[in-house]
Amino acid sequence: MNSKKLQFKHLVEKVVKRIQGWGNRWFSTGGKEVLIKSVLQAIPSFAMSCFKIPALTCDEIESECASFWWGVGNGKRKMHWRTWNSLCHPKKRGGLGFRKLVEFNRSLLAKQLWRLIQHPDSLVCRILKGRYFRYGSVLEAGLGRNPSYMWEHCCGAETSYPVG
Known part of the structure; x- marks a missing residue:
């Protein structure tokens, strides 16, 4: 594991810890959507506004979000009816509006660049x-x-x- 990935490992750990804290509660799909958007995908936001997060770290976070979304019961994965990428499309295009973290990271860094220019x-x-x-x-x-x-x-x- 390279040092850059190690620097941001804590972000993945925070996401995992938050999901574990929610335990095996039964959330509605709307509840899961809100938790993913407002809690899980918000955890790395500050770091993403300052640093380019490794793509592997973003993939790990998205994987944890997808596992939470689809649910894991008794150590078995449940059926994934759609790909995570398709869920990341805007609602107008048939997705749920989840963020693609690599793209979100890039947009936050571009915003910092814009601030330097302006x-x-x-x-x-x-x-x-x-x-x-x-x-x-x-x-x-x-x-x-x-x-x-x-x-x-x-x-x-x-x-x-x-x-x-």
């Missing part, structure tokens, strides 16, 4: 500009020498955003 005089932008893109824009910034963990795994050259 508020170039903010403290965080001035600090990052002095360190990583002193003579250009944030869109042209590279990793630089000895980047911070946040810059390397969020805003640096590793993450490419479509421009235009």
Whole structure:
């Protein structure tokens, strides 16, 4: 297991712990939907707004959400009538509107990039500009020498955003 995956293992553990805390209670499908959207998928939101979470970690969280949704009884998996990806479509397109966490993570990071572009005089932008893109824009910034963990795994050259 690589170190980046280890850094975010606690997010998966929090989701699992929350599901275990709910125990074997019988929730309606509407109740499960609300719990997944408002609790389980909200757990990694803050970390996702700051860091690019590994896709494997997002997949593990989605897997735990899917297991909770479909239910597991006596150690046996129940019938999955639709794929998780189809449940992630908007309700207008026949899904339930669950988030695809990799895409949600990307959108939250793009929102941070937008804030840097719109508020170039903010403290965080001035600090990052002095360190990583002193003579250009944030869109042209590279990793630089000895980047911070946040810059390397969020805003640096590793993450490419479509421009235009």
